[in-house]
Amino acid sequence: MTVLSYLIALTALCLAIGYVDAVATFYVRGMLRVAQEGGGFAQAVTEAMPPRIVALEQTRQAATLLLLLTVAIVAGRNLHQQFGTALFAVGGWTVCRYVAIRTITDWPGSLTEVDTVLYLPHAIYAPVWMPIVIALGVMAIGATLIRAGARALKRT
Numbered sequence: 001m002t003v004l005s006y007l008i009a010l011t012a013l014c015l016a017i018g019y020v021d022a023v024a025t026f027y028v029r030g031m032l033r034v035a036q037e038g039g040g041f042a043q044a045v046t047e048a049m050p051p052r053i054v055a056l057e058q059t060r061q062a063a064t065l066l067l068l069l070t071v072a073i074v075a076g077r078n079l080h081q082q083f084g085t086a087l088f089a090v091g092g093w094t095v096c097r098y099v100a101i102r103t104i105t106d107w108p109g110s111l112t113e114v115d116t117v118l119y120l121p122h123a124i125y126a127p128v129w130m131p132i133v134i135a136l137g138v139m140a141i142g143a144t145l146i147r148a149g150a151r152a153l154k155r156t
Contacts, residue, residue, distance in 0.1 A: 003143075003150050017064060017067070018096025043116070054119065084142040084145025087145065094131055112129065115127075
């Protein structure tokens with residue numbers, strides 16, 4: 001498998017997981033009666049969430065990260081590829097999640113809107129542009145490590 005085909009397959013995984021995560025977010029918003037057409041999980045919404053829902057969001061994020069890390073361990077043929085795959089997958093999931101949320105709910109209206117970026121270990125808030133920029137950088141580092149891992153395998 002070439003590095004390009006590996007990255008394409010990994011991107012397909014990120015698209016699928018990002019979409020599933022966005023749908024789960026849509027359902028949580030509906031359950032909490034947060035406007036489906038606009039309105040993010042800003043601090044006021046998150047702080048008003050029942051503790052059980054916060055715990056479910058935390059475990060959903062942890063399960064998604066575990067899934068992506070497991071894929072990285074299984075798919076990578078050496079440590080470079082495994083670490084690179086993990087970085088690329090987590091970054092890709094983040095970007096795809098926001099694209100899917102925007103498609104499903106028409107939110108965010110702008111990249112400056114604040115969202116609850118993470119629930120682990122506690123709620124972290126930031127403008128939407130911040131996790132997207134970080135995710136794109138992490139994806140670039142991940143792709144570089146995947147390529148370095150492939151080169152190392154060719155030498156052996």
